[in-house]
Amino acid sequence: MDTFNREGYVTTLLTTFFALDLAEKKRKELQATAELQAQVEIALELAQSPTTNQKLPEKPIEGEWLKHLSAMGVSLVEALTVKELYHIQGLSQPASPRQVDILKHFKMPGAVKMNKTVANYTIRRLFAEAENVEAWQQRPPTSRVMQGLLYINGSFTRGMTQHQAQRRLRKSGIESPSKYREWKRIEALFIGVNDLVTRQRNATRKITWKRFYHYYDELKSNGVASDEISVEMMLTRIAYHQRGELRSTHFGGDESALLAAV
Known part of the structure; x- marks a missing residue:
């Protein structure tokens, strides 16, 4: 009758788990590399687009830029231009707030975590469809645009689109430049x-416009100029x-400024 070798069994089991773990890590590394290379292809495709910034030079990159790309894990078959x-570079930069707004509007998954270049590519594909362009132009005004009109004009016309509200805000700015600057x-x-x-x-929570104006008006009532x-x-x-904390470090020990703030 064979004797059960507990230590040998445990060793074999651990070795198997270790090998599986290494295999999974390798798989993830290969997957990440493949995803990055796919995104590099997207970046190169964008560079060839006629709508890409034409002011960017076409000359090849050299020196430190090549080292930076290598550090990112980007392998190159041929030299890149500055435009490319x-x-x-946008692959390592977050999407802009406007890009995120567009992606969220169309309920694109991963909008907040998307990088600048992939966001650019995704938005271009979205706006290649006329109905998407129309949907974006006809979207309701953002809270910031509405608040801007309320602040400058004291009123806001319901039913306006974002595009119409932005035009109204710009016109109001021309008519009331000091109010617009504030x-x-x-x-x-x-x-x-x-x-x-x-x-x-700062371990603070997001605040509403109502709460924002409450703090803003308190500061002004305490004698702090708006600018x-x-x-x-x-x-x-x-x-x-x-x-319930006084964050005096913001003012470098200036207690008068601190008291004005709270």
Whole structure:
């Protein structure tokens, strides 16, 4: 009768698991490499598009740029031009806010995590269809555009499209330039305090326009000029109300600025 070798069995089992783990890691590495190479092909295709920025030179890249590409895992059969490199660099850059807005509107999966170049390619394919262009142009106004019209004009006409609202906002800016400049500062502040990275760094939560104006108006009522209100001041007030903390590091020890902020 054979004797059960417990240690040998465990060793064999561990070796099998280890081999399977290595195989899975290798598979993922190969898959990642294949995906990257596929995205490189997309970048090169974009560079050949007639709508690509024609100001980018066609001369081949050299030196440090080749090292950067090698570090990214991009293997080249022939030299790249600067125009092609522009799109390859986009593979390591996040999609712009506008790109994300378009992708979200059309419910494209992975919109937030998509890189700049793939987002560009996806959007071009979307807008190759006339009905998608029409759908984008006829979309409802964003909250920022509506808030801009409300701030400058005190009213907002319901039923406008985003395109119509943007045109109305630009016209209002021409008619009331000082009011428009203040609105652009407000818009930048709102974007700044709600930025995901900024919120994670400061451990603050996203705020609504109503709450934003509450903090903004409080700062103004405390004597802070509108053109002096910064994202840091707003974050200090937000953090104070959300967590009950005074983030005095934002002001380098300037207690008067801190008191004005909270």
